[in-house]
Amino acid sequence: MAAEHSNEHFKLENLFSVKGKVALVTGGGSGIGLMATQALAKNGAKVYITGRTEEKLDRVAELYNKNVTGEIIPLSADITKKEHIQQLAKELESREKYLSILINNAGVSSATQNTEAESPEELRKALFEDPSSNMEEWDKTYRTNVVQCFFTTTALLPLLQKGTDAEKGWSSTVINISSISGIIKASQHHFAYNASKAATIHLTKMLAHEIVSSGLRIRVNNIAPGVFPSEMTAGESDEKQKSFIPKEKYEKVPARRPGKDEDMASTVLFAAANQYLNGQTIVVDGGYVLSTGTI
Numbered sequence: 001m002a003a004e005h006s007n008e009h010f011k012l013e014n015l016f017s018v019k020g021k022v023a024l025v026t027g028g029g030s031g032i033g034l035m036a037t038q039a040l041a042k043n044g045a046k047v048y049i050t051g052r053t054e055e056k057l058d059r060v061a062e063l064y065n066k067n068v069t070g071e072i073i074p075l076s077a078d079i080t081k082k083e084h085i086q087q088l089a090k091e092l093e094s095r096e097k098y099l100s101i102l103i104n105n106a107g108v109s110s111a112t113q114n115t116e117a118e119s120p121e122e123l124r125k126a127l128f129e130d131p132s133s134n135m136e137e138w139d140k141t142y143r144t145n146v147v148q149c150f151f152t153t154t155a156l157l158p159l160l161q162k163g164t165d166a167e168k169g170w171s172s173t174v175i176n177i178s179s180i181s182g183i184i185k186a187s188q189h190h191f192a193y194n195a196s197k198a199a200t201i202h203l204t205k206m207l208a209h210e211i212v213s214s215g216l217r218i219r220v221n222n223i224a225p226g227v228f229p230s231e232m233t234a235g236e237s238d239e240k241q242k243s244f245i246p247k248e249k250y251e252k253v254p255a256r257r258p259g260k261d262e263d264m265a266s267t268v269l270f271a272a273a274n275q276y277l278n279g280q281t282i283v284v285d286g287g288y289v290l291s292t293g294t295i
Contacts, residue, residue, distance in 0.1 A: 016269040019044030019069070022096050022163065023272075026079050026152060027106030028072075029056035030237045032177055032228055032264055034064075036103050039265035040272070041070040046096075050077045050088060051106065063240060079106055079148040089155040098162035100170070101272050104149040105177040110141040110192035127191075138192045145196040149176050149203055157211070157218065164217045175271050176204045176222040180285045183224060183294050197224075201281055208279035219278040221271050226285025228259040255286030 008014065023040050027033040028049025041047045041064065049057055049072060057074030065072050077088040092099060111132035117123040127133055153174050163172035181188055182197030201222055208220035227250055229243040237243045247257035267284045271277060283289055 016273045021045040021100035023047045023101035025103040033105040035261045035264040036268045041068040045070040099159035100163040102174045108144045110190045112189040141192040146199045160218045171217045174220040178222045178224045224283045226288040253286045
């Protein structure tokens, strides 16, 4: 190969190309899921988005299908229920020959408790006796943040492997959206959420290992975001399904701001396109973990 022709491999559209890829983004109707959806669709991927609220998904398709080279297609499903995941897999199999990218983004926060108590009695009252501290809360958090990642990924393994087989030099990818909350030692007042995100990170590594051990060419990585605007962090979204949080609230973050859509979009494209990345956690947090410390 002539030297000048080898330069073509280094063009941005070749390095991070998702053109013609088929993707599924859970929780694609707002927040980080919508950021990922836009990044993929703008760059040529056909993106199925799923969530429980059909109206929200339809609004995203109406708003963001304009001026994209790919396509956004809504499919409502409750991925906290195994039978819904099975139905979702069957629906995708009826529509597509393969799946190239799966982003397990759907997630919930959990109730918060006071951790500033200075006596064992006060700490017991805050962490054990508080009505919001209950088994059902932990079950809900784990079901949404961890369990669905396992079942959605495993249900779609045949379609993902077909995505690998469809194109030489491409291995299909699973990207789990975890959180820096699963890396740091502080509870941030919500033990269930942080523990669930740590579990998501470990689940990613186990899935990556077992899938490789089974001889499949499907990469599994996770993105651990810091603070990004979403319904979880801002409490709401606007008519464009976007959320806003003022940067003044995050002066302790070295970047002095929350994450931007572009920060997440570039990370998603990197994780999807880099064929040498497998079993890894990509932290994109403006330096929060750097200043806070990890476990």
